[in-house]
Amino acid sequence: MELRRIIPFAAYSAALLLAPPVFAQSGSASVGGVARSQDDGSALWGATVEVVGTSTVALSDEAGRYRLRGITPGTISLRFTRIGYTTLTRTVTLGADEAAVVDAQLGEAPLRVDPIRVLLKRTRMVGDPLDVNEAPGSVHVLVAEDLDSPAFVFDNVHDFLRQVPGVNIREEDGFGLRPNIGLRGTGSERSSKITLMEDGVLMAPAPYAAPSAYYFPVAGRMEALEVRKGSSQVRYGPRTIGGALNLVSASIPDRLTWFVEGSGGEYGSLQGHARAGASGARFGWLLEAYSLDTGGFKELPNEASTGFDVDDYMGKVRVNSDRLGDSYQELELKLGYTTEDSDETYLGLTDEDFGSNPLARYAASGSDLMEADHSQIQLRHFWTRGNVDVTTTAYRNDFSRNWYKLGKVLGTKISSVVGTPEDHTSALDILKGADSDPDALTVRANNREYFGQGLQSALGLTVGTHELELGARFHQDEEDRFQWEDGFQMLDGSMSLTSAGEHGTQSNRVSSATAVAAFLQDEISLGSWTITPGVRFEHIEFTRLDYAGDDPARTSPTRTRVNRVDAWIPGVGFSYRMSALRVFGGVHRGFGPPGPGADEATRAESSVNYELGGRWRRSGLAAEAIGFLTSYSNILGEATLATGGDGSGQAFNGGSARVAGIEASLDYDLLWAAPGVTRVPLRLAYTYTRESFLSGFDSDYGPWGTVAVGDRMPYVPRHQLSGSIGYDRKSWRLSISMNASGAMRTQAGSGPIPVGQGTDAFVVFNTSGQVQLGQLGTLFAGLQNVTNQIHAVARRPAGLRPGLPRSFMVGFRVEGVR
Structure with missing residues (x-):
């Protein structure tokens, strides 16, 4: 299993190779701001913001904020896009070492629902994370920003889920190799009392015959964790008591x-x-x-x-x-x-x-x-x-x-x-x-x-x-x-x-x-x-x-x-x-x-x-x-x-x-x-x-x-x-x-x-x-x-x-x- 040695070496090697041209870019500009919904002013998570004609791209976070760095000074066009919303383009002139603020409001796409947004509703418990507020029940989504925190040094799923109320955790090995997770007081032993899925598919070793999670998906490679409790979980089974x-x-x-x-x-x-x-x-x-x-x-x-x-x-x-x-x-x-x-x-x-x-x-x-x-x-x-x-x-x-x-x-x-x-x-x-x-x-x-x-x-x-x-x-x-x-x-x-x-x-x-x-x-x-x-x-x-x-x-x-x-x-x-x-x-x-x-x-x-x-x-x-x-x-x-x-x-x-x-x-x-x-x-x-x-x-x-x-x-x-x-x-x-x-x-x-x-x-x-x-x-x-x-x-x-x-x-x- 030499991958664990190759990947860190590759990261540090790439950094050393890239260092000279990057440090030579003093005087570059940056731009940041907030993407919001034109309808109600709420923050838009996951909006794509790009400098048109370049490879400089960023995604807005849960608060709708984004940052673009290392931009060549001059007049640029910023393009804002998001699934289910209209595209917006803004023009801004940047000076050397300038940090500009450009906010954007995107309107909902009026003619048709983006098929990808429909697909998310069928394969995820929440669908688009922006729909959390609409859910008729308790639901929480931890997105990439929540999961990428360096404070959780071993990517232990227990540490991630402690951010969600209603989750009961029993540690065992300190690393979360075999998680013990319960919801709303269900037994936590080997996470066997909850419905466990990856991409909407049952993922326990034998979900009906032997649900104890001696296998658990590697949380460190996930882009989101969804926790759903309440009546709307009848979509997910077989276990519907905790969530x-x-x-x-x-x-x-x-x-x-x-x-x-x-x-x-x-x-x-x-x-x-x-x-x-x-x-x-x-x-x-x-x-x-x-x-x-x-x-x-x-x-x-x-x-x-x-x-x-x-x-x-x-x-x-x-x-x-x-x-x-x-x-x-x-x-x-x-x-x-x-x-x-x-x-x-x-x-x-x-x-x-x-x-x-x-x-x-x-x-x-x-x-x-x-x-x-x-x-x-x-x-x-x-x-x-x-x-x-x-x-x-x-x-x-x-x-x-x-x-x-x-x-x-x-x-x-x-x-x-x-x-x-x-x-x-x-x-x-x-x-x-x-x-x-x-x-x-x-x-x-x-x-x-x-x-x-x-x-x-x-x-x-x-x-x-x-x-x-x-x-x-x-x-x-x-x-x-x-x-x-x-x-x-x-x-x-x-x-x-x-x-x-x-x-x-x-x-x-x-x-x-x-x-x-x-x-x-x-x-x-x-x-x-x-x-x-x-x-x-x-x-x-x-x-x-x-x-x-x-x-x-x-x-x-x-x-x-x-x-x-x-x-x-x-x-x-x-x-x-x-x-x-x-x-x-x-x-x-x-x-x-x-x-x-x-x-x-x-x-x-x-x-x-x-x-x-x-x-x-x-x-x-x-x-x-x-x-x-x-x-x-x-x-x-x-x-x-x-x-x-x-x-x-x-x-x-x-x-x-x-x-x-x-x-x-x-x-x-x-x-x-x-x-x-x-x-x-x-x-x-x-x-x-x-x-x-x-x-x-x-x-x-x-x-x-x-x-x-x-x-x-x-x-x-x-x-x-x-x-x-x-x-x-x-x-x-x-x-x-x-x-x-x-x-x-x-x-x-x-x-x-x-x-x-x-x-x-x-x-x-x-x-x-x-x-x-x-x-x-x-x-x-x-x-x-x-x-x-x-x-x-x-x-x-x-x-x-x-x-x-x-x-x-x-x-x-x-x-x-x-």
């Missing part, structure tokens, strides 16, 4: 666009990212490569790596008809491939050892290794004519992984050893490196293969005040477990293999699902009102075949489970526009399939969800506040290794429960009204969540155990807060951000969190800066966890685990547009 997360990959650009970026930092970390693409009248293409390699921040006694190496490649090609014709169609092929090698483990620390050195790892975890490969293919066709459009996508995802990790010592699960070390002193000594007998350590090869494939199509039809969308999807997926366990001996602090297990003897089973889903949604415009009723239907057939450990050829299953589920999922949302204020709300049914591990007594997860809120947009201020309530009639837990369980996949009914809360966010440019292009952006996001079980029960699901009425749920903090403030000048930018969270229970219960059953509250500060060196490129640096606050973020799967300590990264970016 949906859609990762948007880079779009094929309209003109030749490229960048190369390389950075390096703490723990021997190297990151490289390169992208190039272009379009002609009837053809477009894009190629992208991303690599991140680090030695890790945890410390083994033998000083071996505790980090990872991730390489990701993606390509797109498109053929299309004339965009200005009476009808338009395009065919786009997307291919992707990702590999991961990570020295990660489930083994954490005892409370005492965490207090002594929270970054330590026990010697017995030194052989733990995750090896994974993922490939994807999507073929999408889009056609539109007049008020009708059809979008159809065929897709296939394949994922294989083998997580070779310690499971037991002296026959006892590692979670029990570190959880009650006073009862397992001999086993704990071996974990730390004491000599042992042969086969004292049991290392499991969690060898699994997955696939997910399907065909989905959506028909859009606009008739008068009705905008109808009818969608259908046929989907199949599978998880194949073929696992074994090896025995090891600890000698002189090192592990050596003493017995090799027979493949298939630990877990030998195949779980699969076939699903047919359909939805119908109608967006009805009635003056200032927008009403959006919709309904979704899911028909799912689960099958699980268990084979004997001594039957590697799988001649006959020892047990067959078949489970069929049908669900109708209705919902209705509304919004009402009052000048700068928009009030919205909705109610919908929440649904979560029980999976192939369910038995006859297991019910589907079900709830009724309510929300009511308002958005304010005016004069550089965007504010939002939402109240939500999720009333479960049945909540589910699943026994997995990640929860400290036995990995059986057995689902447990939790009965009725309730989650209620408030989400609030604010975005404001403190210099919105000031002339020029200097910005001081301020952003805040807050979440308050109050959750409890309304049923008492006993379960073998570790995070629940014995539950009494009124007990709080695990891994849901009461308070969460994130914020940032920046100072953005003509050629440089500084920012400071903060993330804070209250302590979380790791076990259901009431009252103060008992010792040994919680995580730490924390406040983490980050800072970053970047400077534009003319046309040479951009130098950037980021420092995460400035105060080096060491805090416990989890106790599962097996022991205390720390968050990311203070980490820095510095890099350089070269880019161009023609």
Whole structure:
């Protein structure tokens, strides 16, 4: 995997080669300003601003602001364009070293809707980011400016999503390799309780049969993240209780666009990212490569790596008809491939050892290794004519992984050893490196293969005040477990293999699902009102075949489970526009399939969800506040290794429960009204969540155990807060951000969190800066966890685990547009 070394070298080499001509351009001019809508004066994000006849191009940001640098003095023409808006040309005369301000107001295109804007509505949860304000429900979009912050040095999707209220995060490895994301109090374990997509296509390893996100799309290569909650999510399934997360990959650009970026930092970390693409009248293409390699921040006694190496490649090609014709169609092929090698483990620390050195790892975890490969293919066709459009996508995802990790010592699960070390002193000594007998350590090869494939199509039809969308999807997926366990001996602090297990003897089973889903949604415009009723239907057939450990050829299953589920999922949302204020709300049914591990007594997860809120947009201020309530009639837990369980996949009914809360966010440019292009952006996001079980029960699901009425749920903090403030000048930018969270229970219960059953509250500060060196490129640096606050973020799967300590990264970016 030498790409991680080639890309940073290429970036620095390009910078050195370009330096002489760039530094010779003293006296060049610049121009900046704000692009706004002529209709209501709102900022236009994503408007293209170009100096006509040159390769100097820029895009406006979320505040509508743009900058063009390195312009030859004289009279120039500026062209402003954006999808769905008319083109505007402005002429300006620039002197040497002058920084001119040119604002622009674009009117909406009056004759026809741009087909690309229609396509965005079918393939994204929001469509055009400018439509966020119109949504009849809670929706947030993080665009490139939010994702490119150098403060997030490892492109951890957890760090990105902390900017969004209503998102629950449980860290595990400090890097976000296997994210744990929940929405509005749903379980966060391996992001299995939300609908996870990339470009509108299901992306979990086996979204129905095994949704735990042991594969997660590389967030660092995305151009946007969309989070949608509320009634309008009936378009997205199968899981509709908390919401949906859609990762948007880079779009094929309209003109030749490229960048190369390389950075390096703490723990021997190297990151490289390169992208190039272009379009002609009837053809477009894009190629992208991303690599991140680090030695890790945890410390083994033998000083071996505790980090990872991730390489990701993606390509797109498109053929299309004339965009200005009476009808338009395009065919786009997307291919992707990702590999991961990570020295990660489930083994954490005892409370005492965490207090002594929270970054330590026990010697017995030194052989733990995750090896994974993922490939994807999507073929999408889009056609539109007049008020009708059809979008159809065929897709296939394949994922294989083998997580070779310690499971037991002296026959006892590692979670029990570190959880009650006073009862397992001999086993704990071996974990730390004491000599042992042969086969004292049991290392499991969690060898699994997955696939997910399907065909989905959506028909859009606009008739008068009705905008109808009818969608259908046929989907199949599978998880194949073929696992074994090896025995090891600890000698002189090192592990050596003493017995090799027979493949298939630990877990030998195949779980699969076939699903047919359909939805119908109608967006009805009635003056200032927008009403959006919709309904979704899911028909799912689960099958699980268990084979004997001594039957590697799988001649006959020892047990067959078949489970069929049908669900109708209705919902209705509304919004009402009052000048700068928009009030919205909705109610919908929440649904979560029980999976192939369910038995006859297991019910589907079900709830009724309510929300009511308002958005304010005016004069550089965007504010939002939402109240939500999720009333479960049945909540589910699943026994997995990640929860400290036995990995059986057995689902447990939790009965009725309730989650209620408030989400609030604010975005404001403190210099919105000031002339020029200097910005001081301020952003805040807050979440308050109050959750409890309304049923008492006993379960073998570790995070629940014995539950009494009124007990709080695990891994849901009461308070969460994130914020940032920046100072953005003509050629440089500084920012400071903060993330804070209250302590979380790791076990259901009431009252103060008992010792040994919680995580730490924390406040983490980050800072970053970047400077534009003319046309040479951009130098950037980021420092995460400035105060080096060491805090416990989890106790599962097996022991205390720390968050990311203070980490820095510095890099350089070269880019161009023609």
